[in-house]
Amino acid sequence: MTSRHLLFTALLVTLGAWASPGLAAAQDADEAAERSRFAGRTVVVTGANRGLGLEFARQYAAAGARVVGTARDPEAATDLAATGARVLRLDVTDDDSVAAFADALGDEPVHLLINNAGTSGRGFSDATSRAELARRVLEVNTFGPMRVTEALLPNLVAARGACVVNVSSRLGSIADNTSGGYAGYRESKAALNMYSRCLAADHRDEGVVAISVSPGWVRTDMGGPDAPLSPEESIGGLRAVIEGLTPEDSGKFLNHDGAELDW
Numbered sequence: 001m002t003s004r005h006l007l008f009t010a011l012l013v014t015l016g017a018w019a020s021p022g023l024a025a026a027q028d029a030d031e032a033a034e035r036s037r038f039a040g041r042t043v044v045v046t047g048a049n050r051g052l053g054l055e056f057a058r059q060y061a062a063a064g065a066r067v068v069g070t071a072r073d074p075e076a077a078t079d080l081a082a083t084g085a086r087v088l089r090l091d092v093t094d095d096d097s098v099a100a101f102a103d104a105l106g107d108e109p110v111h112l113l114i115n116n117a118g119t120s121g122r123g124f125s126d127a128t129s130r131a132e133l134a135r136r137v138l139e140v141n142t143f144g145p146m147r148v149t150e151a152l153l154p155n156l157v158a159a160r161g162a163c164v165v166n167v168s169s170r171l172g173s174i175a176d177n178t179s180g181g182y183a184g185y186r187e188s189k190a191a192l193n194m195y196s197r198c199l200a201a202d203h204r205d206e207g208v209v210a211i212s213v214s215p216g217w218v219r220t221d222m223g224g225p226d227a228p229l230s231p232e233e234s235i236g237g238l239r240a241v242i243e244g245l246t247p248e249d250s251g252k253f254l255n256h257d258g259a260e261l262d263w
């Protein structure tokens with residue numbers, strides 16, 4: 001192409017965008033849709049102020065989704081706000097907080113809910129028994145996703161074909177537990193896995209696809225500096241898994257590389 005041709009083409013493109021901003025917006029939307037099936041759709045990520053939740057928010061926002069990221073302290077969630085996500089307050093252990101969060105969303109359809117907020121239980125070292133430790137971890141890791149999902153069910157059903165992704169862990173696999181340890185955490189994720197199965201079966205007719213996922217061992221505050229995976233790698237893998245979900249996948253326990261995991 002000669003330089004005159006190039007100049008002419010650039011002029012036409014510029015004039016086209018100027019004369020038809022609607023066309024330019026439609027092209028932007030098409031390009032975003034190529035990046036993710038959730039482009040232009042609402043994606044809710046809990047515990048999105050740091051770690052894996054922040055990376056989910058970052059990647060979905062970059063892919064053109066309308067991201068709602070939650071934080072217990074929204075004013076301090078500056079990294080999350082910088083992704084362009086809408087930041088809402090949510091403590092998954094608090095019924096009033098969950099109700100206020102659902103109110104803030106109103107009747108907005110939610111196409112993807114990522115129940116990511118979680119705790120290892122390390123912060124509960126003052127627990128006086130194993131049962132108390134497990135109860136406190138289950139409040140966050142098991143009853144948290146349950147509270148949030150039940151509160152948002154009308155929004156999920158309204159989206160027609162919504163996905164619920166419960167961020168579990170390989171440590172929640174009963175079959176895989178030959179080494180013990182991680183008191184409370186293992187039980188919380190095993191119970192979360194059962195909740196994913198219940199959701200999948202109970203809301204199949206309403207088009208809800210529900211899965212549990214394992215992000216792998218990742219370098220976050222929870223995973224520590226020695227973990228082999230970066231948040232970018234783990235969430236990049238999980239996003240590919242989520243992009244490809246079909247109703248037939250509902251009720252599965254999937255690894256960040258797409259492999260099916262033993263319960």
Ligand SMILES: NC(=O)c1ccc[n+]([C@@H]2O[C@H](COP(=O)([O-])OP(=O)(O)OC[C@H]3O[C@@H](n4cnc5c(N)ncnc54)[C@H](OP(=O)(O)O)[C@@H]3O)[C@@H](O)[C@H]2O)c1
Pocket residue numbers: 046047048049050051052053071072073090091092093115116117118119120140167168169170214215216217218219220221222223224227
């Ligand atoms: N990192 C790993 O290697 C790994 C491996 C397997 C599974 N996972 C799972 O992946 C998820 C994210 O882990 P992560 O590594 O990103 O952990 P993280 O760095 O410790 O971040 C945990 C997030 O959960 C939030 N959170 C904790 N309790 C909450 C509550 N009651 N209400 C609302 N939010 C709460 C935290 O908010 P605050 O900042 O307010 O505390 C924070 O945003 C968890 O479910 C975890 O079990 C992680």
